[in-house]
Amino acid sequence: MGHLVTVATCNLNQWALDFEGNRDRIIQSIRIAKERGASFRTGPELEITGYGCLDHFLEADTYMHSWEMYSQIITHPDCQDILLDIGMPIIHKSVRYNCRVISYNRKIFLIRPKLWLANDGNYREMRYFTPWYRQKHVEDHILPVMIQEVLDGKQRSVTFGDAKLDGLETSFGFETCEELFTPNSPHIGLALDGVEFFTNSSGSHHELRKLDTRMRLIVEATKKCGGVYLYANQRGCDGDRLYYDGCALIVVNGDVVAQGAQFGLDDVEVVTATVDLDSVRSYRSAPSFGMQSTAVEKSYPSVEFSSASGALSGRSLEFDMTVIPTKARPLRYHTPEEEIALGPACWLWDYLRRCRAGGFFIPLSGGIDSCATSVIVHSMCRLVAEAAKNGNEQVIADARRLAGKAVEENPEWVPTDPKEFANMIFHTCYMGTENSSNETRARAKALANDIGSYHVDMNIDTVVTAVRKLFETVTGKSPQYKVHGGSQPENLALQNIQARLRMVLAYLFALLLPWVRSRPTGGLLVLGSANVDEALRGYLTKYDCSSADINPIGGISKTDLKAFIAYARDAFDMPVLNDFLTATPTAELEPITKTYVQSDEADMGFTYDELSVFGRLRKVEKFGPYSAFIKLYHEWTPRLTPAEIAVKVKRFFYFYAINRHKMTVLTPSYHAEQYSPDDNRFDLRPFLILPSFPWASKKIDEVVKSFEAKNQSLQQDKQD
Ligand SMILES: Nc1ncnc2c1ncn2[C@@H]1O[C@H](COP(=O)(O)OP(=O)(O)OC[C@H]2O[C@@H]([n+]3cccc(C(=O)O)c3)[C@H](O)[C@@H]2O)[C@@H](O)[C@H]1O
Ligand SMILES: Nc1ncnc2c1ncn2[C@@H]1O[C@H](COP(=O)(O)OP(=O)(O)OP(=O)(O)O)[C@@H](O)[C@H]1O
């Protein structure tokens, strides 16, 4: 035993199309890997461009700039004497591929295109790239002239295709993200063909409770096949609704030896481990492995690699007591509540610093949703303070720009106090009407105080009344609330005026509050707070305060948000959050009378938990109304009768269908939930749907009828 090699993988906070920023972060990761003695470094999928370029992958410029950055990386003095695996898009024979490029000291050994593209859910790789269908097949790729010129000996071409890299000491195989998730992952064939190191370069996004799936696949890959698995991922918001959630990992024979963070504000996080090649060989000693290995009919094409020293480790093979293999450690997971506290908070930070706005503005209602959004901003301020205390220079520089005037007065200022920082960048606003209660107003104020936000408390009745008066003057008609005898359209219209005016006022205040405060930092981003269940049911006013610039909770269910608030109450020491948890959710858009208080769940005809169930059935299970009814028939009887279940199913699909048009203008939200109804990227549906689903409804009614007939005859039999 004792054939030790140090290897590195990383989490990089890349930004789509930020070529120079991405280049610098790649170089920084290589620098750190080398400082830690690594002789091999892998990085995230498409790291030169950023994973989320979407249709920019159709542009020739993207490919040209990728080669330009690549040339600067491999000629950089800090990027020598280390085997590099870098991700970028490449055009081969006029066809676009998602590739890994393997090089050492200005020599490119292999370009390995992705074989199995990600094309479901949030992913559309088939739209830009072609999969390399020819397994174990390679061709010559003529390199661009500008690359030939900087390469050692003016290398003209390189092997392109599905090959492995064989060195003097060991052998490498390359897997790209989705390939790990397929039934016949490349690492299986590669392991049987003698590959000991597998890399997986990913652009994989956060979804609540999803990490476990990915981690299990990585661990199981080498538990079964033996070997060293290096997982790299992007981490951060690279310009879209997704948050890539890092978790770079090194696993040896099924044991985790190194794990990077899932969330964080460090743009570059390198994870290294010193692994023992002999342990891989011992692990594979079972005869069954050997038998399958010898049965492989066609080997992978082999590309030979030799480093300057002749040994991958760059070390003498003599025993060296200073080189110690990294010990196994347990996998770390966050609870879903921690995931909500961290993921959307990091996403908000990336968004804010990258769009160069002056901060955030939120209409704060005293209800649980805008409270949750505000607590996520608080969590962001805590992360900024923590990173600043740890000396994160990028975070300090970004926070200083946002601090504006404070820094003019004190250039050495560092954001170590979350409340002080919140007061600079976070603006909350209660917009009361005659329908608002003292309780919601007081809760909003108390929360703002605990977070430290700049809080505005105002009444908007004069504006609401002005609009009502205008309508009455023009039409001669005076709409009334339902509780005052008005019809349904009158009742809705009066609610929607309040809701929509709040949106107009939000944008006015977001633009001008920094000016009022003499802060030179520019306008504020308006935050939205509609949760995933409200969106699904359409329980929101189109173009009201649910229409904002971005929404950190738009992909999170009410049930999870409540659990998050309970967690934050204790973890962030905010007892005020208890009042939000115990309050009845209400829109406060209708007058409160002795016998009537508007309540969300009564208004919607569903509990929030029921909406989560329907959300999963529709999107995750891919059920239409009939299948949803059959599933719930089995799950909910005898608690509910089939007739009651039929009513709920029809009602859900009815409201889903009539409100689907609202999803076309849903505020861009952090993607967090498998059943998100986001129309723009994730849940593609028509928005003019026949809401009664007449044929499915007939079939449901038949089942109900046959159940009732059977029940009746059973009762009859009992009586007889
Ligand atoms: N098929 C279709 N394609 C495209 N657009 C369509 C459409 N059908 C209606 N529309 C448009 O949509 C409009 C109806 O939608 P909308 O104006 O939103 O109005 P609507 O959905 O009728 O009312 C809003 C609902 O949200 C509830 N709510 C609950 C909690 C909070 C808040 C809040 O705002 O704070 C609201 C409120 O109680 C009410 O039930 C129509 O007037 C029409 O302009
Ligand atoms: N009185 C108010 N003051 C400020 N903003 C408000 C007020 N009422 C509603 N809003 C804004 O409109 C959004 C939608 O209102 P709604 O009553 O549906 O809230 P909600 O979705 O139940 O959320 P919350 O739990 O925050 O009340 C809120 O999230 C909030 O941003």
Ligand SMILES: NC(=O)CC[C@H](N)C(=O)O
């Ligand atoms: N970029 C990819 O191939 C990602 C696909 C993969 N299913 C994931 O969610 O991680």
